[in-house]
Amino acid sequence: MPRVGVASGSAQDHGVHARIVSSGGARHEASALWLPRGRRYAGAMPFDFRSSPVDRAAEVSLGARGLEYRLVDTADHAAFDAWSQADNLAFHHPRPREIDLEHERRVFAERRVIGVYDSTSARPDVPVATVSSWPTGLSMPGGRSVDAWAVSSVSVAPTHRRRGIARALMEAELRDAVAAGAAVAMLTATEATIYGRFGYSPAARAATVHVDRRRARWSGPDAPGRTHLVDPASLREIAPQLVRRAVARTPGEVDRWGGLLDRVLGLVDPESAGSRAVRAVRYDDEHGEPQGFAAYRVTRNPNEPGVLEFDFLAAATDDAERALWRTLVEVDFVDEVRGLLRSVDEPLPWLLDDPRAIAVDHLGDHLWVRVLDPVAALGSRRFGAGGTLTLDVDDPLGYAHGVFELEVSGDGRAEVRKVEDAPDASAAGSSRRSRRAGGLRLGVRELGSILLGDVAPSLLARAGRVHESSAGSLEVADRLFRSARAPHLSIWF
Ligand SMILES: CC(C)(COP(=O)(O)OP(=O)(O)OC[C@H]1O[C@@H](n2cnc3c(N)ncnc32)[C@H](O)[C@@H]1OP(=O)(O)O)[C@@H](O)C(=O)NCCC(=O)NCCS
Known part of the structure; x- marks a missing residue:
């Protein structure tokens, strides 16, 4: 890591x-x-x-x-x-x-x-x-x-x-x-x-997003507030609070530590060439309240337009997200704007006149999760719909092994119960599963991958990694596990 x-x-x-x-x-x-x-x-x-x-x-x-x-x-x-x-x-x-x-x-x-x-x-x-x-x-x-x-x-x-x-x-x-x-x-x-x-x-x-600066004409709404170019060090005080709010809007983020911000803002070694190249932009809403920031660098060869690269954009509101993107894609004397570790559901294509100004690469797995306690893990999320579902989870190391029942109310809150302890591996087959008709059979890895809504249970079923014990369960599972916002981890740790 x-x-x-x-x-x-x-x-x-x-x-x-x-x-x-x-x-x-x-x-x-x-x-x-x-x-x-x-x-x-x-x-x-x-x-x-x-x-x-x-x-x-x-x-x-x-x-x-x-x-x-x-x-x-x-x-x-x-x-x-x-x-x-x-x-x-x-x-x-x-x-x-x-x-x-x-x-x-x-x-x-x-x-x-x-x-x-x-x-x-x-x-x-x-x-x-x-x-x-x-x-x-x-x-x-x-x-x-x-x-x-x-x-x-x-x-x-x-x-x-x-x-x-x-x-x-x-x-x-x-x-x-x-x-x-x-x-x-x-x-x-x-x-x-x-x-x-x-x-x-x-x-x-997560993915890398490349924006062709010459083709990027903004067609999204104007933000009610405004952006300011600021001294990166000036963000040190307000950044934690902004990041905390940004994180709560997105599943898949983990608690940041101060060390990250110091690196992002170029404060670890402020006189190094890398740190001196860090620029910061802050978005304040119409009341003058900061609602987000991004830190970026432009690298370029002599007499040539540069590449603006950023790996940190924290937005506590949609307005802030749009306004920060806009500022970044409208920086002049730049050929390309490159966002690292971006979400797979960035709104950017819907904010530009020409969505083909955007190319995406390095799309792939980023956060890896290992479920240890399915009751606590499942019980802490909101689900995409109401319904009941049984998950028969196989965990070779035992931690998450067992049969779990989810009863999700219309507002997405779940009651999760472990209804059966894991039998030993040799007994983990038909007898238990036939008694618990309905629901899905899956491994602990599949449980980790559907937990935040990154992948639909039905897709894993198509890959032969999730099994439907009764007709209709996959459809219910897809509705339940859907997340309004794609999970996204915006940093390495
Ligand atoms: C990855 C790393 C930690 C593995 O250490 P290691 O002591 O050689 O691993 P182990 O001998 O304990 O191997 C455990 C298992 O993982 C497998 N494995 C180890 N490294 C692997 C790799 N790079 N790719 C695929 N499988 C690997 C082994 O084959 C073994 O499999 P098995 O026990 O199921 O037969 C080591 O190669 C390393 O330090 N790499 C560079 C730094 C790095 O990438 N760290 C991971 C950070 S996310």
Whole structure:
């Protein structure tokens, strides 16, 4: 997982994931950032997730291979900097400079940081494998967040690959997530073939949007407010609140941490060439209230028009979204406007005179979700229609295994019940399923992919991955799981 930062909270449900947020004494920049002014996480977890003991099974299995699996104290600079070195190396990033390390120490102080050490290696202080994780919210259709466990920094040194180290780490992360009370675990993946075996599945896509600046003539409505070009640093105060509101409008976003904004706004190393190139635009509504912002850069060759690229646009209202897009696609002396990690349902084609001015590529999986507690995960979203449905979920690792009944009222709120415990795998066949006629049979991965509405159950049925136990159930499932807004994760983490 490339490491950038993250987001959520919800307009209706701030602090819904409070139960797994640490109340430890260290910095709480990230979690606190997204709370409404004056609020504190009331139900903070009774232990500090960053320092609770490591998973015993992983400790034993790695120990049997001569490896030490241990927590890294981010306040111990020597230990953390060595960990960071391993992490950066695995992801092919340059060796971090002191200024980067200062930033990373702040960011990772919010996480549970783990290393695997080989005392026989040339640098025994540098881990041969890394992982970091933290509790956070994942925004669901309807605007609430569900308790989630974000996993990042999964790496194994080239000298130690394919010996089962990543497997030991990933299985331990699932146990840690359950212990923390998370309903789902989630990650972004460098390669799409790694995490399915642990029950993760694509749950929200993203794409790169290219706009041909010369063909882009605005035909959308004028926004009632106006945009301002601002000093990126001036957004530091208001950005968290805007992002929190933006996230609550979109399923699939995760709680952002302050570290992300500092990177996006070029504040980590303000004098670097990259940071000095960052431009920021803010949208204020007709009452002068900020409702969104975007940060972008223009790169160009001498005497040639440039390419305007952005990977961060946070809009708390539709007006803000339109106005920010408009400002970006109307910047002059630019050939192309390129939006990275954009949603698959951007309104932009409907705002330009010539929708063919837009091309989309790099469309693909982005957020991966692993359901751990189907009752909590399903119960936290609003559904697209009323109805009843039974989901017979197969989970080889057991966490989400069982039969679940959804009763969804007309307003999309669901009562979710586990009606049968999972029989063992050998009995997971006909007897149970025939008793529970009706509904769908599916695996935990398919459940993760339909959870936020990214893919229709009927599409997975066409792919032979979801099975209808009684006629009509797929149609009901399609209506229920539909999300008014396509899920979208706008960052890497
Ligand atoms: C991906 C990575 C962490 C795997 O570590 P590892 O210790 O070699 O993995 P393991 O030996 O535990 O392998 C576990 C399983 O995953 C499979 N696997 C591992 N890496 C894989 C890859 N890149 N693609 C597909 N499958 C992979 C293994 O074949 C094994 O399968 P099995 O147990 O079902 O037979 C390591 O290659 C790495 O650090 N890559 C660079 C950084 C990176 O991309 N990290 C992932 C961040 S999202």
